[in-house]
Amino acid sequence: MITKIGVTLSLAILFAPPCFAQDAASQKFLKEAIEGNLAEVQMGQLAKKQASSDGVRSFGEMLEKDHSAANQKATAAATSLGMTPPTSPNKKQKADYDKMSKLSGAPFDKMFISHMLADHRKDIKDYEKAGKKKDAAGSYAAETLPTLRKHLETAQSLSTGKTAGPAANPSAVIAVPAPAAGVPAPAAETTAGDKVR
Numbered sequence: 001m002i003t004k005i006g007v008t009l010s011l012a013i014l015f016a017p018p019c020f021a022q023d024a025a026s027q028k029f030l031k032e033a034i035e036g037n038l039a040e041v042q043m044g045q046l047a048k049k050q051a052s053s054d055g056v057r058s059f060g061e062m063l064e065k066d067h068s069a070a071n072q073k074a075t076a077a078a079t080s081l082g083m084t085p086p087t088s089p090n091k092k093q094k095a096d097y098d099k100m101s102k103l104s105g106a107p108f109d110k111m112f113i114s115h116m117l118a119d120h121r122k123d124i125k126d127y128e129k130a131g132k133k134k135d136a137a138g139s140y141a142a143e144t145l146p147t148l149r150k151h152l153e154t155a156q157s158l159s160t161g162k163t164a165g166p167a168a169n170p171s172a173v174i175a176v177p178a179p180a181a182g183v184p185a186p187a188a189e190t191t192a193g194d195k196v197r
Contacts, residue, residue, distance in 0.1 A: 026137035
């Protein structure tokens, strides 16, 4: 009887480690993903308050919205793997937030974009690796990758000063003053100099 239990226990231990190792890796990924989502939501909120550029403010709004939605999915995946999800960013993320919260205007915009470029490049690598797993963490990672890539593209366009999509660069708009009272407005001209009729 003791030998049967010993053999069964030995077989269970022999075959268990890969399963536990995969769960541990998935749980580590999800812990970091949830902390990252919470940090990005806070950073997005900060950008909406501290940025000088409309592009950075709208990027902050995008981060807040997208990472809130992603966090709900990551939390559900974590719960399905039997783990208790974290409820706040990690120490480094909190320190980054504190450092950025002391800035505003153009210096904030520059540091924020630089941070988002580095952060999303790292995240994409981590999510690509995790996306190969055949569990809840892998499904979450694969589903979230397109959003992270969109965020990286947005950060890249903001860093080069080129905006993609409807959020136009306000500095590219040329203001034309209205004519003074009683002065007729000039006729519109084409590029060839002929008046439009």
